[in-house]
Amino acid sequence: MxxxxxxxxxxxxxxxxxxxxxxxxxxxxxxxxKVQEIEEGKNIKGLFSRSGNLAAYLTAPRMQRVKGDTPYVDFPQTIHVDFYDNNRQLQNVVTAKFARYYEGLNKVFLKDSVVVYNMVGDTLLCQTLWWHQADEMFFTEDSVYIRSLTRNLRGTGFRAKSDFSRYTIDNVAGPVQLPAEGADSTMPTTNSAKPAALNTKPTVIAPQ
The missing domain is CATH 1.20.5 (Single alpha-helices involved in coiled-coils or other helix-helix interfaces)
Incomplete structure (x- = not known):
């Protein structure tokens, strides 16, 4: 027992x-x-401010806000953003098939068929692009294609102000118009061109 x-x-x-x-x-x-809380929304409209003034207006058909150590908001079904100057005049428009907004970092990551165009006829096409809200800068390390009324450019590495008034391409892969002697080195002319492969410095361009 x-x-x-x-x-x-x-x-x-x-x-x-x-x-x-x-x-x-x-x-x-x-x-x-890691427990992730997800909030979803449809037909989203959002405002970004600059010193109390309207800086950008965002619209998207769908939104997913994910809470965690680094909270972010996804826009998985396209995004459209209008950028404005201090006089509330439309400066440029950004569209993409996907975007992610890092709320704590004030940065937006755009990818897949990214298009940026301004009111003077310049258009940027790329697959990935960052927007830094605090610095009001666009930047990417990927390939870009820019077309305007006077020129077409290809390259890798791109930086620009949100107003698209001036941009820098680190490695240009197409013809670049060179300024005439004595002219502003950042302002291209239409009288001469030289293969960009011969240039070793980043190309800074002011849209015409």
Missing amino acids: ATAKAYWLILFSAIVTTMACENNVQEVTALTR
């Missing part, structure tokens, strides 16, 4: 220990798992 009791005691202790271990594993897993 004593032996039987000892056997059942050992067996019961083993079961309890196993259950405790399983519970501990589940508790640890639950504690270490």
Whole structure:
């Protein structure tokens, strides 16, 4: 009888220990798992301000806000952003098939068929593009294609102010119009051109 009791005691202790271990594993897993709260919305309209003035107006058919260590907002079904100057005049328009807004960083990442165009006829096409709200800058390390009324450019590495008034291409892969002697080096002319592969410095261009 004593032996039987000892056997059942050992067996019961083993079961309890196993259950405790399983519970501990589940508790640890639950504690270490990053829980993400997701808020969803449709037909989104948002405003970005600059010193109390309207800086940008965003519209998107769908939004997903993900809370966590680095909260962000996804726009998975296209995005459209209008940028304005201090006089509330439309400066340029940005569209993309996907965007992610990092709320704490004030940065927007755009990808897939990104298009930026301004009111004077310049258009930027690329696959990825960042917008830094605090600095009011666009930038990307990827390939870009720019077309305007007077020129077409290709290259990699791009930076520009949000108003698109002047932009820099790090590595140009197409013809670049060179300024005439004595002219502003940032203002291209229509009288001469030279293969950009011969240029070793970033090309800074002011749209015409």
